[in-house]
Amino acid sequence: MTLTVYNTLTRRQEPFETVEPGKVKMYYCGVTVYDYCHLGHARACIVWDVVRRYLQFLGYQVRFVQNFTDIDDKILNRAQKEHSSMEAVSERFIQAYFEDMRRLGIKDADEYPRATHTINGIVRLIHELENKGFAYPAQGDVYYAVRQFDQYGKLSGRKLEDMQAGASERVNVDDPEYQKKRDPFDFALWKAAKAGEPAWQSPWGQGRPGWHIECSAMVRDRLGETIDIHAGGEDLKFPHHENEIAQSEAVTGKPLARYWLHNGMVKVDGEKMSKSLGNFITIRELLDQGVDPMVVRLFVLGAHYTKPIDFTDEAIADKTNSWQTLKEGLLFGYEYGKQLGWEESSKIENSYVERFQEAVNDDFNFSGGLPVLFELAKELQRQRNILVHEGKTETSSAELQSKWQTLVTLAQVLGLEAKMSDQTPQNSGISDAEIEALIQKRQEARKAKNFAESDRIRDELQAQGITLIDSREGTRWHRN
Numbered sequence: 001m002t003l004t005v006y007n008t009l010t011r012r013q014e015p016f017e018t019v020e021p022g023k024v025k026m027y028y029c030g031v032t033v034y035d036y037c038h039l040g041h042a043r044a045c046i047v048w049d050v051v052r053r054y055l056q057f058l059g060y061q062v063r064f065v066q067n068f069t070d071i072d073d074k075i076l077n078r079a080q081k082e083h084s085s086m087e088a089v090s091e092r093f094i095q096a097y098f099e100d101m102r103r104l105g106i107k108d109a110d111e112y113p114r115a116t117h118t119i120n121g122i123v124r125l126i127h128e129l130e131n132k133g134f135a136y137p138a139q140g141d142v143y144y145a146v147r148q149f150d151q152y153g154k155l156s157g158r159k160l161e162d163m164q165a166g167a168s169e170r171v172n173v174d175d176p177e178y179q180k181k182r183d184p185f186d187f188a189l190w191k192a193a194k195a196g197e198p199a200w201q202s203p204w205g206q207g208r209p210g211w212h213i214e215c216s217a218m219v220r221d222r223l224g225e226t227i228d229i230h231a232g233g234e235d236l237k238f239p240h241h242e243n244e245i246a247q248s249e250a251v252t253g254k255p256l257a258r259y260w261l262h263n264g265m266v267k268v269d270g271e272k273m274s275k276s277l278g279n280f281i282t283i284r285e286l287l288d289q290g291v292d293p294m295v296v297r298l299f300v301l302g303a304h305y306t307k308p309i310d311f312t313d314e315a316i317a318d319k320t321n322s323w324q325t326l327k328e329g330l331l332f333g334y335e336y337g338k339q340l341g342w343e344e345s346s347k348i349e350n351s352y353v354e355r356f357q358e359a360v361n362d363d364f365n366f367s368g369g370l371p372v373l374f375e376l377a378k379e380l381q382r383q384r385n386i387l388v389h390e391g392k393t394e395t396s397s398a399e400l401q402s403k404w405q406t407l408v409t410l411a412q413v414l415g416l417e418a419k420m421s422d423q424t425p426q427n428s429g430i431s432d433a434e435i436e437a438l439i440q441k442r443q444e445a446r447k448a449k450n451f452a453e454s455d456r457i458r459d460e461l462q463a464q465g466i467t468l469i470d471s472r473e474g475t476r477w478h479r480n
Contacts, residue, residue, distance in 0.1 A: 003058065003361045006306065008237065008260040009155055013363055018228045019258065024055050024062045025223045027257075029215055029232035029240065030112070032069040033093040034078045036282040037100050039266045039273060039311055040233065046300045047263045048231050049106045050414055051364055057413045058357075065222045066109040067215060068094055070116050071208055076197060086198050090114075100283040104293045105415045113218040115209060119200050121217040122209045125251060126189045126202075134250040138180035140192025140205045144212075146185040149246045155260060156238035160185055187243060189213045212243035219256065220248065230257035234306075237262055264308040273311075281311070294327070294416055295319045301366045301414060322374070329377025330411055330418035332384055333404040339387075340397040348406040352376060356410050366414060373414075376407040385469060389476045430464050439468070439475050 003016040018024055028048045031041055052064050070090035079089045098108075115122075126142055129135035134148050146152050146160065153159055163185065178184075190213075193199035193206035200208060209217075219227060225248075232241065241260065248256040265272075268279040287293060298319040303309045333342065352372050359368030383393045383400060393400060411417065438457050445453040458468055461477070469476045 001358050001361045004363060005259055005261065006363045007258075008262050009257075011157075014259070016259070018060070019226055022059070022061060024060045024229065025227040026052060026055075026062060026064045026229040026231065027215075027219050027223060027227055028064070028066045028109075029230075029236055030066040030068055031097060032072050032074060033090045033097065034072065034074040035093060036096055036284060038283065039268070039281050039286070042100075042104060042283050042296060043266050043300045043309065044233050044263050045101055045106050046104060046297055046415070047305045050301065050366060051229075051231070051261075051305075052107070053413050053415060054360060054364065054366075063223065064109045065111045065113065065218070067218050068097075068112055068114045069211065069214060070094070070114045071198065071214075072211065080196075087116075090116075096284075100287075103287055104283065104296060105417065107415075111222055113222055115214040115218070116198075118214065118217050118221055119209070121221040122213055123190075123200075123202050125217045125220065125247065126209075126213060128251045129189065129247065132250060134246075135189055136182065137204050138182075140207060141180055141188055142190035142204050143181055143186040144189050144243070144247065145182065146187070146246065147183060149250050151249070152246050153242065155242050155245055158238060158242070187212060187239065189247070212240055213247055215240070216244050216247040216256075219244075220252075225252045225256075226254050227257050229259050229261055231261045231263075234262040234264060261305075263305045264303075267308060267310045269312055270310055291316060292320065292323060294418070295323045297415055298323055298326075298370075301370065303367055304363070304365055306363075325381060326373060326377045326411065326416060327418040328384065329373075329380040329404070329407050330416070331420065332380040333401065333408070334420050336384065336387060337401065337404075340393070340400065342397065342401045346398075346401040346405040348409050349402050352403075352406050353410065356413075369410070370414075373407060373410055373416075376403050376410075380404060380407065385476055385478045388478060430461075430466065435461065435466055435477060439477065442468075443475065 004013045005016050006013045026048075028044075031037060037045075048064075048066075052062050055062050068090070071086065075086050075089050078084075079086050082089065126135060129144065130137070130142065133145070135142055135144050188210035190202060190204055190207050190209060192204075193208070198208060199206040219230070230241065230244075245256050267273065268277075268281060271277055271279055273279055273281065283296075286296065295316060299311070299315060300309070302319065302322075309315075352375075356369045356372045359365050359372070362368065379395075380400070380403060383395055387393050395403075438461060442454050442457040445451070445457065461468060465479055466477055467479075469478070
């Protein structure tokens with residue numbers, strides 16, 4: 001099955017065909033660095049990290065660029081509040097971003113352009129827009145003339161007559177600067193310098209770029225005029241991505257991106273995440289509470305990337321259990337490979353890979369591919385229990401190695417990795433002898449048809465991390 005993706009621009013699922021065969025140019029609208037990253041950022045970064053990994057798994061050479069917005073009113077407001085500078089605030093939260101993402105297992109982008117490092121490209125692009133009649137100066141500012149671009153609204157599906165004045169930019173309609181515009185829908189490309197704010201020289205005087213023009217310039221400077229994938233959260237569809245299209249395509253006359261992909265939002269207990277509701281959760285807060293980064297990845301990948309997801313304690317508890325299953329499967333080779341006489345390398349089982357690809361090729365449906373991993377992990381988990389209690393496995397060593405290698409390979413595509421240091425120490429808590437004694441008591445209770453006592457013993461052992469497995473041959477157990 002060929003990879004197909006849902007293109008926000010065309011509102012349909014299409015076969016994935018790149019501008020240059022075998023190569024993918026991919027741009028992700030990154031974060032505005034004025035605070036720590038939250039769960040919404042975690043979702044977006046995990047989704048696009050795994051999309052990139054999967055494209056590489058398919059054999060594509062992927063160039064992945066992610067920007068930092070390091071000049072913005074929010075950054076300046078924080079700097080003023082902290083009696084600091086825009087540069088200091090930006091640098092602090094850029095470093096915090098890398099700390100958080102590496103804890104989540106996010107691979108570094110190939111390049112991280114910053115708006116403040118792209119001023120020349122931004123000024124050049126604005127100048128070209130002005131020469132082509134799509135931009136006009138106004139008292140030190142420069143605005144984009146929205147009505148000059150007749151395809152405006154093609155991404156979001158919005159029509160100008162249906163839009164609210166001021167919705168297309170971060171401008172208060174009561175602000176005197178708003179009156180500089182020729183049309184209420186026009187948005188700022190360049191903003192005249194204000195006292196105490198950073199500014200750069202331009203043909204229109206000292207000032208700084210508007211938000212939307214930054215990404216248009218960074219895409220062109222780093223990846224060219226037409227890229228394959230432009231990705232971001234669905235909240236960026238309008239106005240940010242709509243304005244990027246208007247800016248870039250007005251100058252080049254070419255599509256900015258072949259495919260526009262947008263991930264859904266994250267809710268917390270059914271509510272929109274916000275500081276005012278007190279449900280704003282940063283990545284580092286969550287991980288510092290002891291939630292495994294791989295559990296966060298499973299939570300994100302458990303739903304299709306375009307759908308909203310709801311962060312709840314129950315969801316995290318469920319994914320914690322799921323990760324335990326996958327982790328046992330992933331650790332199987334490290335724990336028992338030597339005992340089973342495994343060689344250093346092994347083939348993978350194509351039947352599992354084909355089923356995984358068949359699911360994921362349907363618009364990056366990673367949630368549809370996960371059951372293949374769980375099937376492999378559960379079989380390895382079952383064989384582990386047999387090996388521990390009977391000293392041998394039902395399945396041949398070579399086949400087990402092949403299954404394990406397949407699981408590890410597919411898990412790496414999803415960024416799911418387990419280390420031996422993640423394993424629970426086996427010599428802590430209740431001893432093996434105590435477990436066997438309780439199992440004997442449980443068997444006696446079952447013979448006496450005292451099922452309440454039998455269930456009580458099972459629950460007692462379960463509470464201490466011991467799972468019982470009843471079969472015709474007797475009762476086996478393993479530590480969770």
